[in-house]
Amino acid sequence: MRARDIKPGFFKNDQLADCSMAARLLFPGLWMMADREGRLENRPKKIKGEIFPFDDVDVASLLAELERAGLIRFYEVNGQNLIWIPQFKKHQSPHKNEKSSEFPAHPDDLYGTIAEHEQTKDGNTPEMVGSAPVISGQIPLTPSSLTPSSLSPRDISTPDGVVVGAEAADASQPDEKRQTHASPACPYDAIVGLYHEAFPEHPRVAIVNAKRRGAMKARWAEAGERLRMLDRDTSAAERLDYFRRLFAKASRSDFLTGKKAFRDGTVYRVDFDKLMSPSGFMGVIEGKYDNREVA
Structure with a gap:
């Protein structure tokens, strides 16, 4: 259990008003069990032992109350049942030395947290801080890690899955050349139009x-940088084609288009803002939302 903050507004929270007294008490207890990203294992017996050691309560039912109120979210990754508290980071300030989360993020949390690299004291392997999990061999990247030297294994992918060796990209595009490229102006309306072409029902x-x-200007610049890695033209037309392929790739995802339901029957549909967020943009490129066959 960890020390967490509780604010006066907690007692007048409208979302908690319809929950039972026990569920209201459980909620701040979950904060104390959650890691710095607001994640914890969905293990009712363990939670009861920590928060209600002397009470005869049905923690599973109380968790369901909080989930129905929108205060927590249930999810499962590789057979592990987890809980995410969406507003956790808005109201809590974990100690800077608190250990990074060991749990993969809820799909929605991938858009709200950018994986950051933090160098260790000896300057060796960086430690992952944040919520972006490694899925199917893909490696989470920050927007600043788009240079070939930062990838491991050393390859670069385009939105449509074409992979080239980063060594070749390094040789063909030295830093000096990349820095001298003039960036064409970002065509905001055209990017929005491509989004609507891919998601006409949204x-x-x-x-x-x-x-x-x-957000569009930042992703526009990142698209140009990735094209330069691939020794491709960085004209406005080429960058727009990059966005067209990225949106098309996203539109084929059952998860992003609401075709895949969560265990509780709810579905998720991506929107324009989340696709234009750093983690959403990179998530599509890295294949985090691609359809996968169930063994």
Whole structure:
């Protein structure tokens, strides 16, 4: 159990109002059991032993109450049942020395957390901090880790899955050459249009505000960098084709398009903002949401 913060507003939380008294008490107890990313194992007996050692309560039912109220989310990864507290990082400030999460992220959390690299004291292998899990051999990348030297194994993938050796990309595109490329202006409306082509059934992007322009501009620059790694043209037309292929790849994902339901029957549908987030963009490129056959 860890020390966590509880704020005065907790007692007037509208989401908790419809929960039983025991469920309300359980909720902050979960904070103390959760790691720094708000994740913990969904093991009702263990949770009861930690939070209600002297009470005869049905923790599984209480967890279901909190899940129905939207305060926690159930998910499963490789047969491991887990719980994620979506608002955890908004209200908690874990100690800087608290150990990184050992659990893979909830699919929604992949968009909210960017995996960061933190160098160890001896300057050797970096430690992964954040929520992006390694799935099917893919390696989580930060936006700043798009240079070939940072990939292991050393290969680079395009959105449609074409893989080339990074050594070749290194040789053909030295740092000096990459830095001198002029970046074409970001065509915001064209990118939005390509999104709607790939996801015609999704809600329309009605407003392109400063936040969305900033996200598109950042992904536009990253697309140019990846194309340069592949010794490809970085014109506006080539970059737009990159976005077209990326959106098409995302549209084939059963998870991102709501065709794959969670155990509770709910589904997830990706939106434009999440595809334009750093982790969402890289998640599609790395194949994190690709359909996989069940053995």
